[in-house]
Amino acid sequence: MxxxxxxxxxxxxxxxxxxxxxxxxxxxxxxxxxxxxxxxxxxxxxxxxxxxxxxxxxxxxxxxxxxxxxxxxxxxxxxxxxxxxxxxxxxxxxxxxxxxxxxxxxxxxxxxxxxxxxxxxxxxxxRLSNETINFITIFTFSFILSCFIWLVEHEVNPGINNFGDAFYFTVVSLTTIGYGDITPMTSEGKLIIVLAVLYVISGLVSKAKGFLHEEHRLYYENKKIKKKIS
Structure with a gap:
């Protein structure tokens, strides 16, 4: 060319x-x-x-x-x-x-x-706040999961008739509220939800560990500073 x-x-x-x-x-x-x-x-x-x-x-x-x-x-x-x-x-x-x-x-x-x-x-x-970015990230993750939940469940699950049902079920499952009005009927649907919940929990554990590590680091840094001043 x-x-x-x-x-x-x-x-x-x-x-x-x-x-x-x-x-x-x-x-x-x-x-x-x-x-x-x-x-x-x-x-x-x-x-x-x-x-x-x-x-x-x-x-x-x-x-x-x-x-x-x-x-x-x-x-x-x-x-x-x-x-x-x-x-x-x-x-x-x-x-x-x-x-x-x-x-x-x-x-x-x-x-x-x-x-x-x-x-x-x-x-x-x-230029978005951290809260807005977190909301968008969670919404995105829930949306993607809902697509796959609808795909594997809508033909056999009487509680999932449209995307709204799938999205509702996904959010309720991820937040571990678990009203029980909709439950997965297929093996694929159960696997998707189990993996998704484990992923969310692992993310929360990682965040908690990161926060505790940072707090631990700041504590010892402040302790060193105090020693130098004294």
């Missing part, structure tokens, strides 16, 4: 516009996923919007791959691997292989992708 042409195609201005459209497409897939769990009468329209969004995500993936200098390093990026998996699933969708399950999987994968990217990158660029 001509160097001047390469500069024009991969200019920061064009790249920012493509990234903005990618964000909109991924948000569309997330919204479409949530709405589709309520069995709306316009589900065919949602599929068409998903088709456009995933098509553009495929174009964006190829655009970045062609423009990357190190192709091997490109596929070492976890987000690029997720994108590659989405494209493979998209090809299956085009071949009309297990249509419903493929489109659901695509929505979940993209939901995970955008929420992880927003949490890891976008929130760091914003």
């Amino acid at each position: 001509n160097r001047e042409l390469h500069k024009k195609i991969y200019s920061p201005r064009i790249y920012r516009k493509i990234e903005f459209i990618v964000l909109l497409c991924t948000l569309e897939i997330i919204i479409s996923f949530v709405i589709s769990t309520y069995n709306p009468p316009y589900e065919a329209l949602l599929f068409k919007l998903d088709f456009f969004s995933i098509s553009f995500l495929t174009f964006e993936f190829i655009y970045r791959f062609v423009g990357s200098k190190n192709k091997t390093k490109f596929f070492k990026d976890k987000y690029n691997l997720i994108d590659a998996f989405v494209i493979v699933a998209f090809i299956m969708y085009l071949l009309e292989a297990t249509l419903t399950h493929v489109i659901v999987s695509l929505r979940i994968i993209n939901a995970v992708r955008v929420l992880m990217v927003l949490r890891a990158i976008k929130f760091k660029e914003l």
Whole structure:
């Protein structure tokens, strides 16, 4: 490719516009996923919007791959691997292989992708309080889990009929409130919740250990200072 042409195609201005459209497409897939769990009468329209969004995500993936200098390093990026998996699933969708399950999987994968990217990158660029960042992180984690809970439970669990039910069950489970009005019916659902609760508990233990370690360090530092003064 001509160097001047390469500069024009991969200019920061064009790249920012493509990234903005990618964000909109991924948000569309997330919204479409949530709405589709309520069995709306316009589900065919949602599929068409998903088709456009995933098509553009495929174009964006190829655009970045062609423009990357190190192709091997490109596929070492976890987000690029997720994108590659989405494209493979998209090809299956085009071949009309297990249509419903493929489109659901695509929505979940993209939901995970955008929420992880927003949490890891976008929130760091914003001036938010620690409380707000913590809330967004917990909400993100709960949202992702709810997607998978709905996927494995909605066909067999009478208590989970839509995403709202799945989200409610996930939050109640993670907070260990456990009202008991909804319980997981599948082995996969039970495994997801067990791993999620253990992950949350391990995070709290790590935070507590870090806090105690910091308090211990400050105590001995103050003790040394007092000795020097005396």
